[in-house]
Amino acid sequence: MQPRGPARLARLRVLLIEDDEGDAFLVGELLDEQQAAIQLTVASSLNEARPLFDATDCILLDLGLPDAQGMEGLRRVLAEAPGVAVCVLTGQQDTHVGISAVAEGAQDYLVKGQVDGALLERSVQYAVERKHAEVNAGRLREVELRQAESARLERGLLPQPLMSNDRLAVHTFYRPGRHEALLGGDFFDVVQTSPKHVHAVIGDVSGHDVDGAALGVELRVAWRALTLAGVAPEQTLAAMEQVLVSERSHPGTFATMAVVRIDLDSGRAACWLAGHPPPLLLAGDRVAPVDVPYGMLLGLGDAPRTGTEVDLSDGPWSLLLFTDGLVEGRTGDGPERLGYDRLDELCRARLAAGVPMSALPSALVEAAEALNGGPLADDVAIVLLNKETAS
Numbered sequence: 001m002q003p004r005g006p007a008r009l010a011r012l013r014v015l016l017i018e019d020d021e022g023d024a025f026l027v028g029e030l031l032d033e034q035q036a037a038i039q040l041t042v043a044s045s046l047n048e049a050r051p052l053f054d055a056t057d058c059i060l061l062d063l064g065l066p067d068a069q070g071m072e073g074l075r076r077v078l079a080e081a082p083g084v085a086v087c088v089l090t091g092q093q094d095t096h097v098g099i100s101a102v103a104e105g106a107q108d109y110l111v112k113g114q115v116d117g118a119l120l121e122r123s124v125q126y127a128v129e130r131k132h133a134e135v136n137a138g139r140l141r142e143v144e145l146r147q148a149e150s151a152r153l154e155r156g157l158l159p160q161p162l163m164s165n166d167r168l169a170v171h172t173f174y175r176p177g178r179h180e181a182l183l184g185g186d187f188f189d190v191v192q193t194s195p196k197h198v199h200a201v202i203g204d205v206s207g208h209d210v211d212g213a214a215l216g217v218e219l220r221v222a223w224r225a226l227t228l229a230g231v232a233p234e235q236t237l238a239a240m241e242q243v244l245v246s247e248r249s250h251p252g253t254f255a256t257m258a259v260v261r262i263d264l265d266s267g268r269a270a271c272w273l274a275g276h277p278p279p280l281l282l283a284g285d286r287v288a289p290v291d292v293p294y295g296m297l298l299g300l301g302d303a304p305r306t307g308t309e310v311d312l313s314d315g316p317w318s319l320l321l322f323t324d325g326l327v328e329g330r331t332g333d334g335p336e337r338l339g340y341d342r343l344d345e346l347c348r349a350r351l352a353a354g355v356p357m358s359a360l361p362s363a364l365v366e367a368a369e370a371l372n373g374g375p376l377a378d379d380v381a382i383v384l385l386n387k388e389t390a391s
Helices: 021-034 046-055 070-080 095-104 117-157 210-228 233-247 339-352 357-372
Strands: 012-017 038-043 058-061 085-090 108-111 169-175 186-192 197-205 255-263 268-274 280-283 286-289 308-311 317-322 380-387
Touching: 012 046, 012 117, 021 038, 021 117, 038 046, 046 070, 058 070, 058 117, 070 085, 070 095, 085 095, 085 117, 095 108, 108 117, 169 186, 169 357, 186 210, 186 380, 197 210, 197 317, 197 380, 210 233, 210 255, 233 255, 233 268, 255 317, 280 339, 286 339, 317 357, 339 357, 357 380
Parallel strands: 012 038, 012 058, 058 085, 085 108
Antiparallel strands: 169 380, 186 197, 197 255, 255 268, 268 308, 280 286, 280 317, 317 380
């Protein structure tokens, strides 16, 4: 039963379930004399009434029907018409029964012979409004429970960087593109395997559905396990190819990935790409992508993916890993996209404006959304690895 708008804006559809023709006639007369904005339909039994529930705003229920007696009859009506207001209209002048009926879920308890047209119309109107409020309150509770559950799931599914010292600061940003989604197909992780070695991954599973999100989690967990086990990045990428092929729900699903291994002592990093945008190196006034060859996407067949070593900097430096959702937003009303070159410009502008490294990922997303004229449509994941005053 779909909730309806305020009752006062339209004629109410009232279903009287009453097997006494005289009592049914009297109810109709009372409403006619009041010129109530009510469309009355009469059914003489619960079986006769059932097909009419979906087209009803309020049910007036007698507790002495041939196929629905007393409180048990009320419970059946409430269970079968959960979105409809129910008022008991009975000849039983019993306060205890009235209290029990309201406790069961009825909006009101009316006694035949003690009700005039004005009271009956007002009771129906109030009952419908109370039911609307009850339904809306229930939906709000459901939303709040889902939000709380989503927050708990997010804490469990999104990774916490596994760092054993403070030589490198890690700043992340994650937001799925699907409305109200918990996770998208983008994934990332950071693991420190020794005092000097830090490994990072970022990736993007094709599609924007729940299956893509689940596969992204599987790939991230597999990467962390292989990295902690000491498997070399080249072999890890080959294993990730196998994981994706075996776990994907559609043969056309693919993923991109960038893997970085940093040697903190030597100030060098090695990077491998599987169809993913290269990281940006931020060192001094320099903001430029790491020069590394693109390897084949995951899911299109196993192939060697060549890594490239790069000197980071003698001074402070940062590596920015990101998914393409960050650069695919528009830069105006036309078809032009932000692209990688404009991302370099955004980085320089934000750093020149004094944005701290810890806030740079979210600042870049805000700038991209401002150029796009609204939220970015695709998932966005960012990992910023920053070596300066890491703490």
